[in-house]
Amino acid sequence: MKKTKLSLLIFMALCCTLGLFVKKLVNPLANVIKEALHIPGGISTGFSIMFLVVATEIVMMKRSGLMMGAVQGFLALALGRIGSMGILAPLGYIVPGITIDLVYSLQKYLKLSRAERMILANGLAAVMASVTANVLVFHLSGPVLWLYLCVSLTSGSIYGYLGSLVVVRLYPVCHQYNLKDGENSYEKA
Numbered sequence: 001m002k003k004t005k006l007s008l009l010i011f012m013a014l015c016c017t018l019g020l021f022v023k024k025l026v027n028p029l030a031n032v033i034k035e036a037l038h039i040p041g042g043i044s045t046g047f048s049i050m051f052l053v054v055a056t057e058i059v060m061m062k063r064s065g066l067m068m069g070a071v072q073g074f075l076a077l078a079l080g081r082i083g084s085m086g087i088l089a090p091l092g093y094i095v096p097g098i099t100i101d102l103v104y105s106l107q108k109y110l111k112l113s114r115a116e117r118m119i120l121a122n123g124l125a126a127v128m129a130s131v132t133a134n135v136l137v138f139h140l141s142g143p144v145l146w147l148y149l150c151v152s153l154t155s156g157s158i159y160g161y162l163g164s165l166v167v168v169r170l171y172p173v174c175h176q177y178n179l180k181d182g183e184n185s186y187e188k189a
Contacts (some may be wrong), residue, residue: 015054016052019047019049020050037147040138040148041133042129045130046085046152051163052069053065053125053160056112056121057171062105068097072089076089076093079170084137085137088140091136095129096132104117119160119161120160122156122159123157124156126155130148
């Protein structure tokens, strides 16, 4: 395995771990907002997903969202951070990972800027995480479900924009040795 690819895989693992643990730092503020809106969540999940989108944007490998979602889900299960989903908690991480991959696979057809791509990926992945939680646990319906999904989309989109600001700084550092000008490993794979 090439040294540069190994460093990018280590970066992906670091983003999985950071996303899982930093989510706990955002939870107190998210709990205040979700209690005021009387919804079960959707705010801190988008923050956790932001790290997966940042890593996908930097690494640009196919199925990287799925790989990181699976790693993050099983890491949460192993550490007991399963919440109300129980043993099905990895699904709450894998489904958003698949969503991230789907958005990035559309890049061939939609010419989006980095910020647009990350906002779309993070927003839709946050919505899919909320849909998964709703199907498995909450069973919301009507206006409460729509509010839950709108909050997830809004917070996920905001975190996607913040992630794009982070990628502007990290991308040159991560790719200073392994990508030639104009080379994109996501399109090649």
